[in-house]
Amino acid sequence: SAQIINILTFLFRTAELGSSNEKGFDAEKVAQYIRDHLSEELNGDTLAEHFHFHKNYISNRFCRHYGKPIHSYILEMRITKAISLLESGRSNIGEIAAKVGFCDRNYFARYFKKVTGTTPRAYLQKHKK
Numbered sequence: 001s002a003q004i005i006n007i008l009t010f011l012f013r014t015a016e017l018g019s020s021n022e023k024g025f026d027a028e029k030v031a032q033y034i035r036d037h038l039s040e041e042l043n044g045d046t047l048a049e050h051f052h053f054h055k056n057y058i059s060n061r062f063c064r065h066y067g068k069p070i071h072s073y074i075l076e077m078r079i080t081k082a083i084s085l086l087e088s089g090r091s092n093i094g095e096i097a098a099k100v101g102f103c104d105r106n107y108f109a110r111y112f113k114k115v116t117g118t119t120p121r122a123y124l125q126k127h128k129k
Helices: 002-020 027-036 044-051 055-066 070-088 093-099 105-116 120-126
Strands: none
Touching (some): 027 044, 027 070, 070 105, 093 120, 105 120
């Protein structure tokens, strides 16, 4: 019986180690996918469908790797891209909102102001070339 316990303990630890290698999950690939698809709908379900992992698994592993939830990362990347587009001066605010995945221009403006402290229009005026 002691030998069985040792075998079971060994098997349990082996299984535990196998699950800690993330079974092929790569948070960096998820982050790159997010950055490449900012204009699209991005959420746990769409990421789970693309990467073939459960949305909770992706969320937990991503958060462990980046120290923030996927939703926060997506919004951060959207605002970063919006700032870049505003600074380039090639698009209007409505186009930029759509390019970074905000369906509602007003929600984009409110969220942009919350993050940056200024509206997209004011930011655009300040950085016009």
